[in-house]
Amino acid sequence: MCKVLVLFFLGLGILGCGKVKNSSSSDGGSIVGTAEFVSAMEIVQSKCLSCHNTWATYSSDDYVKKGLVFKGSPANSSLYTRIRGNDVGQAGDMPPGQPTLTYTEIKEIKAWINSL
Numbered sequence: 001m002c003k004v005l006v007l008f009f010l011g012l013g014i015l016g017c018g019k020v021k022n023s024s025s026s027d028g029g030s031i032v033g034t035a036e037f038v039s040a041m042e043i044v045q046s047k048c049l050s051c052h053n054t055w056a057t058y059s060s061d062d063y064v065k066k067g068l069v070f071k072g073s074p075a076n077s078s079l080y081t082r083i084r085g086n087d088v089g090q091a092g093d094m095p096p097g098q099p100t101l102t103y104t105e106i107k108e109i110k111a112w113i114n115s116l
């Protein structure tokens, strides 16, 4: 009887081990692209996507194709000129009703557009 129980629990142990899964897939680093793109998208994710949720899956090229970004020219990129506090002399209004992006954040977005 004892041996049967021991075998039973050994068996459970082996079954249990077989069920262990590798669950290291959710590290949050889902933005794919150049270092400039990743830095810019971290800001867009936190400051813009709450309203512009359609942008969530955009690649760098997608922003260009949709006409939101003009390669190498922040002054011609509505995604940049609409940001309040941008430094190309256009009155931005984004994000509405929320704090203006910091100088550093604005610079990161500009650096991405300039890198294209």
Ligand code: HEC
Pocket: 044, 047, 048, 049, 050, 051, 052, 068, 078, 079, 080, 082, 083, 094, 095, 096, 097, 098, 101
């Ligand atoms: C609180 C909501 C909200 C947030 C946050 C927000 N926007 Fe907007 N945005 C809007 C709305 C609403 C419109 C459409 C009306 C308009 O054009 O003013 C818009 C329009 C735009 C447009 C023109 C859209 C187009 O397809 O031509 C751009 C570019 C833009 N936003 C950039 C940004 C950027 C960059 C951020 C982050 C720094 C941002 N927005 C954050 C609400 C928001």
